[in-house]
Amino acid sequence: MKASRLVAGAFTAAALASAASRPAAAAQASTAAPSLTKPAKFLFAAVPKPDAGSVSAPIGRYWNGCMSGAVHMPGAGPSWQTVRPDANREWGTPFLLSYLRRISAKAQAAGVWRGIIIGDMSQPRGGPLPSSHVSHQVGLEADVWFRPMPDHVMTHAERDTIYSTVMTLPSGLDVDPKTFTQDVVDFIRISADDPAVDRMFVNPAIKKALCRVAKGAPWMTKVRPYWGHRSHYHVRLVCPPGAKSCVPQEAMPPGDGCDKSLNWWFTPAVLHPKPNPKAKPRPPLTLAGMPAACRAELTKP
Numbered sequence: 001m002k003a004s005r006l007v008a009g010a011f012t013a014a015a016l017a018s019a020a021s022r023p024a025a026a027a028q029a030s031t032a033a034p035s036l037t038k039p040a041k042f043l044f045a046a047v048p049k050p051d052a053g054s055v056s057a058p059i060g061r062y063w064n065g066c067m068s069g070a071v072h073m074p075g076a077g078p079s080w081q082t083v084r085p086d087a088n089r090e091w092g093t094p095f096l097l098s099y100l101r102r103i104s105a106k107a108q109a110a111g112v113w114r115g116i117i118i119g120d121m122s123q124p125r126g127g128p129l130p131s132s133h134v135s136h137q138v139g140l141e142a143d144v145w146f147r148p149m150p151d152h153v154m155t156h157a158e159r160d161t162i163y164s165t166v167m168t169l170p171s172g173l174d175v176d177p178k179t180f181t182q183d184v185v186d187f188i189r190i191s192a193d194d195p196a197v198d199r200m201f202v203n204p205a206i207k208k209a210l211c212r213v214a215k216g217a218p219w220m221t222k223v224r225p226y227w228g229h230r231s232h233y234h235v236r237l238v239c240p241p242g243a244k245s246c247v248p249q250e251a252m253p254p255g256d257g258c259d260k261s262l263n264w265w266f267t268p269a270v271l272h273p274k275p276n277p278k279a280k281p282r283p284p285l286t287l288a289g290m291p292a293a294c295r296a297e298l299t300k301p
């Protein structure tokens with residue numbers, strides 16, 4: 001989700017978005033005390049590698065945290081490929097990597113897709129991203145594209161330039177029946193119907209379409225409407241068992257989300273929000289406002 005589209009409320013920080021801007025320069029973690037007042041996104045984006053030898057753990061909140069002992073998702077596996085290799089965001093907790101391997105293998109075995117395309121995960125030490133993402137900070141979230149992986153291992157150039165498929169009509173009022181096909185529904189179901197999933201964000205038009213074919217399904221509770229997400233879903237996993245520094249999000253409201261509350265997303269003011277010139281931009285996250293363990297994370301070799 002884009003920061004500029006955030007609406008009031010505590011939950012709004014819990015978000016996502018696409019976009020990928022390459023960190024300007026990569027540097028080793030420094031043993032000098034990192035700045036507490038600079039935007040933390042620049043500090044985290046500048047560290048090219050995870051901390052060596054640390055136990056893998058998510059630290060803090062999905063939208064204010066970091067990660068120790070990150071593991072790397074290989075660019076190509078039996079049922080997945082990753083994209084935008086230069087962005088250095090294919091890092092996560094083992095819990096996230098297991099999830100992505102599991103659901104991609106399931107989709108493949110079910111004959112839904114030959115494999116999946118994984119977009120942004122987290123940076124090598126987690127933390128805020130330099131683009132418009134708000135969450136993706138603790139190694140428990142990923143963007144997965146609504147497009148099967150190609151029938152060959154993509155070259156570096158292909159991974160850099162491929163795009164996903166848009167599922168919605170330009171009006172935003174509904175899905176495009178030419179692209180939103182049964183395999184997409186099946187893939188979302190396989191992805192959401194996994195006990196590791198806390199919630200998943202899709203465009204409101206996609207949620208509306210899912211309500212037509214899967215109303216009442218228990219996994220629908222986890223599939224939430226949000227701005228953007230026309231060509232990928234954002235999945236957020238629960239805190240893994242034993243992850244003491246991981247702060248869970250409040251529980252999802254009960255129900256399948258196919259009630260009247262969905263109509264709000266299709267009102268003109270929400271579909272086409274006007275910029276508010278009086279709105280003050282949210283101050284950037286700094287280390288001073290982050291868990292103390294994330295400060296330490298930046299100074300580890």
Ligand SMILES: [Zn+2]
Binds near residue numbers: 016018234
């Ligand atoms: Zn995302």
